[in-house]
Every structure is written in structure tokens, then in C-alpha cells.
Amino acid sequence: MLKPFWADLHIHSALSPCGSLEMGAPEIVSAVRKAGIDVIGIADHNTCDNFPAISEAAHGDPVVLPCIETQSAEDIHILTVFPDFKTATEYKAWLWEKMLPIKNNVDYFGYQVVLDHCNNILREEETLLIQGSRYEVDQIVSKVQSIGGLAILAHVDRPSFSYPVALGPMPADYPADAFELSWRIDSVQAAMWREKYPGRTFIRSSDSHTLDTISRANCTKMTLEAPTFEEIRKAIREEDGRRISWPWG
Numbered sequence: 001m002l003k004p005f006w007a008d009l010h011i012h013s014a015l016s017p018c019g020s021l022e023m024g025a026p027e028i029v030s031a032v033r034k035a036g037i038d039v040i041g042i043a044d045h046n047t048c049d050n051f052p053a054i055s056e057a058a059h060g061d062p063v064v065l066p067c068i069e070t071q072s073a074e075d076i077h078i079l080t081v082f083p084d085f086k087t088a089t090e091y092k093a094w095l096w097e098k099m100l101p102i103k104n105n106v107d108y109f110g111y112q113v114v115l116d117h118c119n120n121i122l123r124e125e126e127t128l129l130i131q132g133s134r135y136e137v138d139q140i141v142s143k144v145q146s147i148g149g150l151a152i153l154a155h156v157d158r159p160s161f162s163y164p165v166a167l168g169p170m171p172a173d174y175p176a177d178a179f180e181l182s183w184r185i186d187s188v189q190a191a192m193w194r195e196k197y198p199g200r201t202f203i204r205s206s207d208s209h210t211l212d213t214i215s216r217a218n219c220t221k222m223t224l225e226a227p228t229f230e231e232i233r234k235a236i237r238e239e240d241g242r243r244i245s246w247p248w249g
């Protein structure tokens with residue numbers, strides 16, 4: 001039976017240098033439960049290494065999907081979503097073949113900590129995660145799709161790290177699965193995007209770096225049979241009655 005579920009596919013953990021250290025596994029899980037969100041993506045910059053911690057802490061409530069906010073050579077952010085952790089880690093290995101061995105400067109960028117489900121620190125990531133991999137956006141989109149993932153152009157309305165800022169307006173038929181809009185824009189601005197790209201799928205995500213932005217008001221309602229990767233993929237393609245509600249209602 002189809003019913004509405006709330007999805008926020010773009011949440012950072014304490015592993016992202018810009019993510020607050022309050023973004024630990026139990027804290028994210030309880031904020032998401034409190035907000036009434038059914039499925040989340042843990043999307044740290046260029047890594048998925050905190051997925052196991054949050055997934056274990058959640059015990060299926062919410063459903064947690066392994067994601068990576070990939071940064072391309074053009075400094076474009078792509079929200080990449082994977083069906084399972086194995087696929088995500090294989091993609092990460094591919095991505096890191098073209099990451100530079102730049103060390104994180106903790107004082108400047110912040111800590112990058114890999115946690116377990118109780119927030120014990122397993123290790124610190126030494127390589128700076130906020131850097132562009134040497135792959136171009138087109139290569140990233142095509143790689144992700146070839147291994148069964150979803151490639152969503154992140155925060156296309158934002159003045160930094162977005163496709164339009166780096167390369168100009170997206171072609172109407174750009175092969176990404178969807179475009180993500182930030183919750184920071186209002187319904188009038190959002191409507192302009194919809195008019196500009198008729199027939200394209202848009203999602204809204206919180207891009208949370210702190211707990212206080214985790215909210216239904218900042219994410220997307222989807223009509224699905226269950227809050228799973230496969231159902232979300234169908235909703236993006238509007239298959240079998242699955243669909244994505246326009247986030248600005």
C-alpha cells in the first residue's frame with residue numbers, strides 16, 4: 001500500500017569538518033525520530049565512513065541510506081545515494097583514487113571523526129574531506145548511475161559548490177536523477193526552478209550540519225510503499241504510482 005513518508009537524504013555527521021561535533025550517532029537518530037522523518041541519508045563530504053555508526057544506532061527507525069556528498073573537480077557538490085554500504089564503499093574507493101593527500105587542518109576546518117554507534121571515536125580522518133576529487137561532474141554522475149546509485153545535483157540554488165555557479169545553468173536534459181533545492185529558499189523562488197525545468201524531479205533536503213535544522217519543513221514527502229532506496233528510485237522516476245511531492249506544497 002502506498003503512503004507518505006518523509007525523506008531527508010542530506011544530513012552531515014561529525015565526520016564532515018564543517019559538521020558540528022553534536023552530530024553524533026544517537027543524537028542524529030533521536031533528532032530525526034523527534035522530527036518524524038522516516039528515511040535519511042548520511043551524506044558526509046567525500047566519505048561514507050560514519051554510515052555504520054548511524055545505521056546501527058537507528059535500528060531501522062529511521063531507515064538510513066549510505067550517501068556521499070561528492071565534490072567534483074569543478075567544486076560542484078553531488079548528492080550520491082547508494083542502495084547499500086558495499087556499493088558506497090566501492091564508489092568511495094574509486095573516488096579516492098583522485099583525491100589529493102591534503103591533510104586536514106583541524107584548527108581551520110574542524111574535526112573529522114569516525115564514530116561507532118555510541119560515539120566512541122574510532123579514528124580521525126586525516127585527509128581533508130572538503131576538496132574536489134579530480135573527477136569531473138559528468139564522470140561522477142555516470143559512474144554513480146553505472147553502479148546502481150542515484151546522482152542528485154546538490155543545492156542547485158546556492159551560491160557556492162553548485163552546478164550553476166561552476167558551469168552555468170544545468171541543461172534541461174542533464175543526466176542527473178534529480179536536482180536538490182535548499183530549504184532556505186521560499187516558495188516563490190522554488191516555483192521559478194520548477195518552471196525553468198518542467199518535468200524534472202526536485203527534492204528538498206536539510207543539508208544539516210547541526211541538529212536544529214532536522215525538520216519535516218526542510219525535507220521532502222514521498223509517496224512510497226516503504227522507505228527504501230528502491231522505492232525512492234521509483235518515486236524519482238514516477239514509476240508504479242510512487243511520487244515525490246512538491247516540497248513547497
Ligand SMILES: [Zn+2]
Nearest residue numbers: 069077154161
Ligand atoms: Zn554541499
Ligand SMILES: [Zn+2]
Nearest residue numbers: 010012069207
Ligand atoms: Zn552538504
